[in-house]
Amino acid sequence: MSFKSLGLSEALVKAVSAQGYDTPTPIQAKSIPPVLEGKDVLASAQTGTGKTAGFTLPMLQLLSQQQPLRKRPVRALILTPTRELAAQVHKNVKDYSQFLDLRSTVIFGGVNQKPQVSKLKNGVDVLIATPGRLIDLNNQGLLSLSEVEILVLDEADRMLDMGFLRDIKKIMGLIPKQRQTLLFSATFSKDIRKLANEFQNNPVSVESTPENTTVEAIEQQVYRVAKEKKTGLLIKLISEGNWEQILVFTRTKHGANKLVKKLEAAKISAAAIHGNKSQAARTKALAGFKSGQVNVLVATDIASRGLDIPLLPYVVNFEIPNVSEDYVHRIGRTGRAGASGLAVSLVSADETVFLRDIEKLIGEKLPVEILEGFEPDPNASTKPFNPQKRGRKPRHNSRSGNHNARPSKSNANKSRR
Incomplete structure (x- = not known):
């Protein structure tokens, strides 16, 4: 099996090859075709299985098949739980879109927002973000999500663990109901399935390995x-x-x-x-x-x-x-x-x-x-x-352990894990 056989364009196959990859991983082989078909996908994929390419490659292809709009509104939104993951996903998006006419940027807390806002004003097709900074900029009227066609929740289980459920629901209300939603999680827990039932439309379920198994190597x-x-x-x-x-x-x-x-x-x-x-x-x-x-x-x-x-x-x-x-x-x-x-x-x-x-x-x-x-x-x-x-709060309390969101004044000095 090759990336081309999965239906990816020459530009994407070339970009993947430039990164040293020629054979899709199991999660890529299972998730890329249904994403290309425009279906919602619920995927269980552990760290190190190549899941990021499983959603970025087909997402980039779908976006590239349309003529870019002059002002380049955000057409694809990827939500991640942490700054590090957001930065890494953005790097992958840039690497894979190097031969396409697509723009991307990343926004997260803990750094000055001005450079991020500047890039947004210049127009981006793909936005990678942590929930806290995304909501902050939206509240300031500095970005619009009204044109989002594809939404990706990466490491959705971790976002729930970190108390992002309320933020996720708020963000869902900012984007069009008619969209493609891709949800990637390490496990298919009850909370993840509940999230999928609420925000996805007849999703295709794919798994890279049996649930909760560890890598044999x-x-x-x-x-x-x-x-x-x-x-x-x-x-x-x-x-x-x-x-x-x-x-x-x-x-x-x-x-x-x-x-x-x-x-x-x-x-x-x-x-x-x-x-x-x-x-x-x-x-x-x-x-x-x-x-x-x-x-x-x-x-x-x-x-x-x-x-x-x-x-x-x-x-x-x-x-x-x-x-x-x-x-x-x-x-x-x-x-x-x-x-x-x-x-x-x-x-x-x-x-x-x-x-x-x-x-x-x-x-x-x-x-x-x-x-x-x-x-x-x-x-x-x-x-x-x-x-x-x-002093630890329950894991599913809103914003519990969320280092991307600003804590309330009463909790600002408490130790967070």
């Missing part, structure tokens, strides 16, 4: 360890294993900062990326990680979405997630494009229940190891960590 390893010994164990694994380019996950922003300081004290170059970091700091940290100047990138779940790190060899769950699906998202950062990868989880007594839930979700028992000197505390409680007691 990823080796998974669990280390049972006392909570206070996790940092020491991580340093040992990195140093003695000569690990390079490690993405480490923590639950909180404070935890990420704290871990970076301890790693740097052990002469391991590290940087943190999370919602409290400025966009410039996040961009610098990611650039340093990609170039090898930074060996360890410590991230929270929200900030990690959209990170484009090819052939990432190591993912470490310094703290395993209390939402099992997040484990699949995290380890999906490695083992891409047929390459092997190692996903390591450091599990303390209070995370026992979370580990059991993860194993139930992925349908396999993970290998467990205990290293001498880093044994788990036999007297530690196995009562699970409770985010509610730490």
Whole structure:
């Protein structure tokens, strides 16, 4: 099978080839034809499966088949949950449309809006946006969505997790009811199906892999360890294993900062990326990680979405997630494009229940190891960590954990995860 056989134009096939791709991935092969037919699509695709091209390629073809309007109103809108993912999707759109007469731009919070507004005024066919900045600019009368023909909700499950449902509904009210709606999610959860039923018209459902399965190329390893010994164990694994380019996950922003300081004290170059970091700091940290100047990138779940790190060899769950699906998202950062990868989880007594839930979700028992000197505390409680007691709001509250939207004054100084 080739991209041309899927019905893509010569210009798009040429652009894809220029990026080094010649064979469609399963999600691309399944999603491109129905999108080209103008159908709504509900797709389940995990990180690293090539999902972005699955909707950008056919979307660009549909737009290019029409003569561009003189003022170039926004005809395609792609919503993403995070700045990093928005920037990455925009890069893909630019790469794939290089031989087409189409304009695109990206807007997100955390940076000056003036350059973004300037590009919008010049006219764009494709707009990639985070919900918060999109609504802000619309409220200021700086953009119009009245001509949108194609709407894409990318990583829709994460947008719901981050409390964007109210924003999504508001945006839906700003665009024409007669449109093509593409919804991409890592899972077909009840909330996702409810969203699809509300905003899509007889969508074609496609899946790249069975729901919630993990990539076979990823080796998974669990280390049972006392909570206070996790940092020491991580340093040992990195140093003695000569690990390079490690993405480490923590639950909180404070935890990420704290871990970076301890790693740097052990002469391991590290940087943190999370919602409290400025966009410039996040961009610098990611650039340093990609170039090898930074060996360890410590991230929270929200900030990690959209990170484009090819052939990432190591993912470490310094703290395993209390939402099992997040484990699949995290380890999906490695083992891409047929390459092997190692996903390591450091599990303390209070995370026992979370580990059991993860194993139930992925349908396999993970290998467990205990290293001498880093044994788990036999007297530690196995009562699970409770985010509610730490001031965390429920995941589905509006704007909960949303670092692209502006918090209310009463919550502005509270720690967000």
